[in-house]
Amino acid sequence: MKICIIGAGIAGLSAAYNLSKIGHEVSIYESSPFAGGQASxxxxxxxxxxxxxxxxxxxxxxxxxxxxxxxMSKDLKWYKSSVATYSEGKVWKTTSPFDLLMLSLIPFKERIKLILLSLRLKLLRNWKKIENITAYDWLSNKVSKRTFEIIFRPLLYGKFGEFYKNIGMPWFWAKIQTRVSSRNYKFQEILCYPNGSFSKLISKLEKEIKKNNGNIHFEHKVTKIITKDNSVESVDIIDNKSSKKNVKYDIVISTAPYQVLDKLIDLDQNIKNSMNKVEYMSAIVMILTLNNSLSEYYWLSIAENNFPFLGIIEHTNLIPKEKYADNNILYITNYVENDNKLLKYSYEELIDIYTPYLKKINNKFDKDWILEHKFNKINYAQPIIPVNYSKIKIPLKLSINGLYSGNTAQIYPEDRGTNYAVDLGNKITNLIIKS
Ligand SMILES: Cc1cc2nc3c(=O)[nH]c(=O)nc-3n(C[C@H](O)[C@H](O)[C@H](O)COP(=O)(O)OP(=O)(O)OC[C@H]3O[C@@H](n4cnc5c(N)ncnc54)[C@H](O)[C@@H]3O)c2cc1C
Known part of the structure; x- marks a missing residue:
């Protein structure tokens, strides 16, 4: 079969690897000049x-x-994570259930309640029981107003912006499942980071696809999927020199977000309605190389509504900084609506906005600490999955023969992630083999 894959993110690369391995003629088209998509x-x-x-x-x-x-299993390295929350002018350690018990930010009774809630959600197997309620409604009914305002509202608002009341409860359930399961017998969270970054996996997949006679065309954007008699016929492609071509394919797999897919092909109205129910947030991620450490934690969630960012992920508090020439590397992360003015700001403008808040976390912080910076804006970074999503979720195999879609909004009830992108690639491969 001649197969076109739209997107060289982890889902596209995984599908291409599987399908080229079993003899299909695979071509990936990727609009950007690099592979890996959101994990690049x-x-x-x-x-x-x-x-x-x-x-x-x-x-x-x-x-x-x-x-x-x-x-490549030897590249998988496991590290002890450390987690904290910034609230009411202070950094609070929240790494273990014991830390939660000591969290004097909220009354003792509420701390016990939080631990029991996590346990209850961890033990809940049938997430469909909580599918018809938003995380906002479920959580605000379970804890006191103060606990909700301090812990959950900033978390939901920070991640989902103006859509924070819309996200379905399975999102929170899935977070608890992964985070609790990643704890060892001492309740210590253990996380994996591959030696040499995710780039080694991405390069290896590219190499394997090429070895299996697959092609990867960078800076080639698919602009239209053309069908005939309800079957895929070809795709229109434009490259970075604006030259256009049309290529025939038996199968097209799109890993692009719904808003992009919607422009590539005129799908059935029911499918369009479902696609339109999913909104996306963009991410603004700043990477700073510092000559000092900002905090002692890997993951610092900001639980204050007036902060201009959502969290600080100090990479070198998970991975030893010796691996990075003894420098401290941290990410400042922010999820914003697609029309948020912060998306228009330059690095210089944003760091000026962020600096007073970084000083609140560590009063010694100074812009002189910054040795290097990188700055990324990521579109379609986080889909917002509404309530009762299982009833409207679009299947991976669409009703047009030969057309498949596997994108971050088709992962459910789990939240999107590289693992589920690989899983999408595997599932689509199996569907193609079956048909
Ligand atoms: C801030 C942030 C933090 C994250 N943290 C983690 C984490 O800790 N762990 C984890 O596992 N996951 C994490 N993720 C999620 C993970 O990166 C994604 O779920 C995963 O990489 C998505 O892969 P994908 O292939 O489905 O989509 P994408 O990576 O979005 O790939 C889709 C590709 O399609 C291309 N494309 C789109 N339209 C076209 C077109 N018309 N023609 C050609 N190409 C096109 C895009 O350029 C893109 O490269 C994070 C994501 C973000 C944004």
């Missing part, structure tokens, strides 16, 4: 690092198996 990396000094912070959980079986299959 950049160089800082001599090191590759993700444009947006990435780690894996113990439960990420699909991607861990892919590493194994590619003979």
């Amino acid at each position: 990396t950049i160089k800082i000094d001599d090191f590759e690092i993700e444009k947006a912070y990435h780690h894996l959980f113990v439960t990420d079986k699909a991607i861990l198996n892919l590493y194994k299959e590619l003979g």
